[in-house]
Amino acid sequence: MRILLPLMVIICFSVSAANAQTTDKEKALAKKNEAIELMDDGKLAESITLLEEARKLDPAEPEIVYEMALARYQQKNFDEAMKLLKDLVKRKQASGRVYAMMGNALDEMGKPEKAIDTYDEGIKKFPEEGNLYLERGVMELRRNDHNAALGFFEKGIQAAPMYPSNYYRAAKIFLDSDQEVWGMIYGEIFMNIERGSKRTEEISKLLYYTYKGEIKFESDTSASVSFAKQNNTILLDANQRKKAQASSLANALAEQLMASMGNSFANGAYEMTLVKSIIGEKMINLASLNRIRTKFLDIYTKERRDTSYPVVLFDFQRSVKEAGYLEAYNYWILGQGDEKVFGEWRSEHEQQWDSFMKWFKENRIKVTEANAFVRAQIILQDVVKKAAK
Structure with missing residues (x-):
């Protein structure tokens, strides 16, 4: 019995620790989901408070950090958003969305060239991320280079064919050109992918x-x-x-x-x-x-x-x-x-x-x-x- 008792204690402790860990992850997930709802309602400060609590419960979860960066971005606190996003890159937990937000933040900070470099880096690492092609194309639109913009939008259509925004942008350019044929097809495909939105109504018109x-x-x-x-x-x-x-x-x-x-x-x-x-x-x-x-x-x-x-x-x-x-x-x-x-x-x-x-x-x-x-x-x-x- 003197041999079995410590073993049973160890087993019980391990099970208890595992249960506690699972509970922490579940609590973190619940807090994150509640924080997203608050963010959607525009309650950014309350959302950040909940996300910080969630991060303490599950510090290794990258989605919590991403949502924190998004809340900071929406607060226009771009420096803090960049710190959080760079942390994800450093920990090799970045996704295509991370690079897209980093580029957006840099652009908002008045660093468009660095934003472009970030989008390009993201495209190399995540070539199937439609949002990165979209953002990169938008940067070309701001330079008034519609051909270059179309190049990115159409690459985005090929890479992520069910992502609607590249169709939307390409359609609008072509429908305002002397090559409307491409806009007619891109626009109708867009409407079928993104149904029931204001953009859908716009393209219908x-x-x-x-x-x-x-x-x-x-x-x-x-x-x-x-x-x-x-x-x-x-x-x-x-x-x-x-x-x-x-x-x-x-x-x-x-x-x-x-x-x-x-x-x-x-x-x-x-x-x-x-x-x-x-x-x-x-x-x-x-x-x-x-x-x-x-x-x-x-x-x-x-x-x-x-x-x-x-x-x-x-x-x-x-x-x-x-x-x-x-x-x-x-x-x-x-x-x-x-x-x-x-x-x-x-x-x-x-x-x-x-x-x-x-x-x-x-x-x-x-x-x-x-x-x-x-x-x-x-x-x-x-x-x-x-x-x-």
Whole structure:
């Protein structure tokens, strides 16, 4: 017994110590979660107090230190935030988010070049962190170098294809350029990834007004589409009978397709398919855009799916159509451009809308590194195809 008793005491002490350690971690986690809620409510001082208590209970947990740095950052106490973040780097507990906040803090401290160096270092260490590409691109926007900014946003799309903000930034740049085609696709992918936000509403309006501004019906016999540098205008002979107009239009389309300059996807696969899709329309509104987008998907699927460029957005649209919800989806995508008409449509199609929303919540677009839509890759494919010919 004199041998067993000390052993039992040791075992009991070890179990007790382990239980105490587990309890401390659980208490630290609870305090951290409560602190985050306080931070979200703007109660930064109270949040920091709780985080300090949590850190005493679990000093090795990097998330607690990160949240402390975030609270200090929000207080604009950038020096203290940097101390905490540097401590994580020193302890090799840094993540991509740590480098992003460090860069932001340095920028706020009036050290933009050091901020850029920090983002670059973060990208090297965490090449799949979409936020780092975003921040790096924003720095280029501040230099008014939109091409360099796009380079980072599009690298971010490739590296982190389900991170929405790089799509958002790229879409806004392109929708304010003479290459709207890329913004139309990036913007709609963004809306599918980040649903229900103010930014989603903003992009919905931009997509609608871009359609409205770049598709023009100049007369009963003339319409133009301009989503890339080349403006595709179709002229019909006013003296021809309506039945003959379709043939004339097809010939005109073929000639323009052969003459397309620049990227084949922008001027050919996308824009010329869109030109075919507006045949029969006289104006641009939500109802006509629903018809145009439906025709576009059908034509693109039939004529180009196997021979042109895979587009994850169009693949997703096909799944929406197969489920029977393409009309509701089209109204959702563009509805913020004409809220009154959108609201009226929803009221008249309440059952259809509710059914679509239920399906939509359960079926999200899935963008991976393998199927991500990135402009640079599309252009590279185009160059390779032309070189092969």
